[in-house]
Amino acid sequence: MSLKADYALQRKNLIGSFLESENITFKSLIKIKSDASHRKYYRIQNKKLLLMDADPRTNEKLTSFVKIDKILLNYGLTAPKIYKKDILNGLMLLEDFGEDTFSKILNKKNEKIMYKNAxxxxxxxxxxxxxxxxxxxxxxxxINEQLKETSLFFEWYLREHLGKKLDKDSILSFELNLKKLYKKICTKNRTLVLRDFHVDNLIRRADKKIGLIDFQDALLGSSSYDLSSIVEDVRRPISRELKDMLIKYFHKLTKEDLEKLKIEIAYFSIQRNMKIIGIFSRLKYRDNKPRYMKYIPNAKNFIRNHLEKQELRILKDWFEANRINV
Structure with missing residues (x-):
């Protein structure tokens, strides 16, 4: 038996033991189509439960998931209840919110109210x-964390996908420009930022509450980041009219300065979409998951539109100087 096959058998036995105490068998597991992560999910027949299989070799953050889950529940939000966990071995039994993700059920008739709920x-x-x-x-x-993320754009999209390698001075110039903008634009670092607040990670439960998943990467930052993620989602771009309405609605709910919100959304959209382009390129070339490349034109559209803003002119100048088309 190969080492890979031997490990797979050990993993299966481990999962079997984890489930056995809950009277759950492998026959009752229905695999859920995986996302861009390494985690695997299984729906358990006749129980409102999911099995999360986060193999420790993939460095998935179960400790962080548990911590953020508890915070969200304490806030009165709808995060999944954890019924059983084995952090060391990367296994959890979670509350199942069902299959009605925003990406499945959003349409022109319900999008306004559902986005407002989000x-x-x-x-x-x-x-x-x-x-x-x-x-x-x-x-x-x-900003250092943000620069780590934008480096994926240079490594996996420019170099791996386009065959374009920037010199160190060009990358340093970009980093200095982003640091300058961040210091000027983003003055708040107090809010729990989920960082994957998009249509695949929002689920409308039977009771109409919005279920949250995939929040283990949450950090403290500006609420404008998650706002940017949902109103400029590469998986489902919305109309300019709806986006403007939603930004004003968030302003009404939070009393945040409207003009500051708009420029922070623009900043985070550029940063986030550079990261997204890099991640989706990495999924293709490293992980053999090319299906996400279809979203790159949407990400580039968001970047291109925001580069026209006067406040972000230094980034537009940088893209043009380095002959990078978005």
């Missing part, structure tokens, strides 16, 4: 950021 969730996080005690042990979404 923003009401973000407004809770924004309000808690202003009023609740600082969350101990949670890192901030710093």
């Amino acid at each position: 923003l009401e969730v973000l407004s809770v996080l924004d309000n808690k950021g202003k009023t609740a005690p600082t969350i101990k042990g949670l890192k901030k979404y710093t």
Whole structure:
């Protein structure tokens, strides 16, 4: 037996033992189509439960998931209850919110109310950021973390996909420009930022509440980041009219300065979509998952539109100087 096959058998036996105490058999598991992560999910027949299989070799963050889950529940939001966990071996039994993700059920008739419901969730996080005690042990979404993410654009999209390698001075110039903008634009680092707040990770439960999943990468930052993620989602771009309405609605809910919101959304959209382009390129070339490349034109459209803003002119100049078309 090969080492790979031997490990797979050990893993299966481990999962079997984990499930056995709950009277759950392998026959009752229905595999759910996986996303871009390494985690595997199984729906358990006749029980409102999911099995999360996060193999420790993939460095999935179960400890962080448990911590953020508890915070969200304490905030009164709808995160899955954890019924059983084995952190060391990367296994959990979670509450199953069902299959009605926003990506499946959004349409022109319901999108306005559903997006507003999503923003009401973000407004809770924004309000808690202003009023609740600082969350101990949670890192901030710093400019250095953001630069690590944008480096994926240079490594996997420019170099791997386009065959274009930038010199160190060009990358350093970009980093200095982004740091300058971040310092000027983003003055808040107090809100729990989920960082994957998009249509695949929002589920409308039977009771109409918005279920949250895939939040283990949450950090403290600006609420504008998650707002940017949902109103400029590469998986489902929305009309300019709807986006403007939603930004104004979030402003109404949170009393955040409207013009500041708009420029922060623009900044985070550029940064986030550079990261997304890099991640989707990596999924193709490293992980043999090319299906996400179809979203890159949407990400590039968001970047291109925001580069026209005067406040972000230095980034447009940088893209043009380095002959990078978006």
